[in-house]
Amino acid sequence: MPKPKAGIIYNDIKPIACKVATEIQAKLVDCGWETFMATGAGGILEYSTPGSPVCHTRIEQLTPSNFDHDLEFAIVLGGDGTVLSAFRQLAPCGIPLLTVNTGHMGFLTETYLNHLPQALEKLLERDYEIEERSMLAVKVFRNQALLWEALSLNEMVLHREPLTSMCHFEIQIGSHAPVDIAADGVIISTPTGSTAYSLSAGGPVVTPEVPVLQLAPICPHSLASRTLVFSDREPVNVFPATSYRMVMVVDGNGGCYILPDDRINIEKSIYKARFIRLQPQEFFRILREKLGWGLPHIAKPTSVELP
Incomplete structure (x- = not known):
């Protein structure tokens, strides 16, 4: 055997x-x-x-x-x-x-x-039990040729280079009409990534089992630009609507330069992240222990003695 x-x-x-x-x-x-x-x-x-x-x-x-x-x-x-x-x-x-x-x-x-x-x-x-979480397949195309690809558990970030001005991003989700976002950058994240960079950019926390992705602008130049949560069945295409080079980073780990005519395609991957769980997963407990979410407030005194 x-x-x-x-x-x-x-x-x-x-x-x-x-x-x-x-x-x-x-x-x-x-x-x-x-x-x-x-x-x-x-x-x-x-x-x-x-x-x-x-x-x-x-x-x-x-x-x-x-x-x-x-x-x-x-x-x-x-x-x-x-x-x-x-x-x-x-x-x-x-x-x-x-x-x-x-x-x-x-x-x-x-x-x-x-x-x-x-x-x-x-x-x-x-x-033990196995918990499955969704991942992203991030691909960069230049002149319709595949230039770069990677799996992502957290997020894809596209942002301006240092010392350059704010960027414009044309983003199409599924078959919906493209939208234009003026910001320092954009984040496309999974529910797992909602507690990473997207959280720092003001995005919501999404529990891992919810079948969604989210788009979070980084320092947007509009009061109307807010985080968008949408179905993870929808592919996303990002086009840099700017005349200079940008930087794409996946999971805070690595990536490539994005030129004005490039296209970034993000879809839910066919592969899943499979976590071994030794006890029933309690997501809110992790939020409380790691990020301080939901901790009780210290009670204020009922009266104050004046001198």
């Missing part, structure tokens, strides 16, 4: 993640699992430069060697950036991920290092 297979993705910049990854691999091997390891660097998109405007790797080509549909699960050790990178690497294979926080915020992580022994026990006993 073949051995069950598992993977480990870790942030090799953090010594603690490297140490724990080795320890987990040894434990899994002792328990009879065939284990494969890779760093989160394989999912980093990198930044283009003016002299090399495209850093393009096809979506399905980011998966590490030996990681395939046969893996029962993978364990991710790092912060939110490593989680985003790991899903870009493994979502095309449908591998569910147990995300372990070795970073700071850890909004996307399921457990912490001090809870890891109990988490591994539940994992090996297959005592």
Whole structure:
């Protein structure tokens, strides 16, 4: 009978993640699992430069060697950036991920290092549920040719370069009439990304199971430009309505320069981010613990004694 297979993705910049990854691999091997390891660097998109405007790797080509549909699960050790990178690497294979926080915020992580022994026990006993979240397929076209593409769990951001003036964006959602937005930039985000850059830009928080996307202008030059929430069945096309170059960034990780005649196409991806949940997911609890949402106000005194 073949051995069950598992993977480990870790942030090799953090010594603690490297140490724990080795320890987990040894434990899994002792328990009879065939284990494969890779760093989160394989999912980093990198930044283009003016002299090399495209850093393009096809979506399905980011998966590490030996990681395939046969893996029962993978364990991710790092912060939110490593989680985003790991899903870009493994979502095309449908591998569910147990995300372990070795970073700071850890909004996307399921457990912490001090809870890891109990988490591994539940994992090996297959005592968990899988939560699926939508991802975006972001593609850049130039003269109808595919120039760049990437998977995104959080958002696509298109913004002006430093020291340039405000930009105009022509945006078409599905078959609806295009709209023109004057702003420093625009954000197209998933429900998962609603608690990331879109939240900082004034967008609403959307619970993960709602089948929508949202468009949030960054510093718009109009009182009428507000965040728009729309069905995730609608494709989005963004055209830079400006005469100079812009910058596109996906998941705060990397991207490419966008020229005036380029077109950015954003659609809900056929691939999903599959999170391993060791306990029933309570999204409002995470909002409260990580972002302080819904914390009770301190009661004011009922009376004040005057001197």
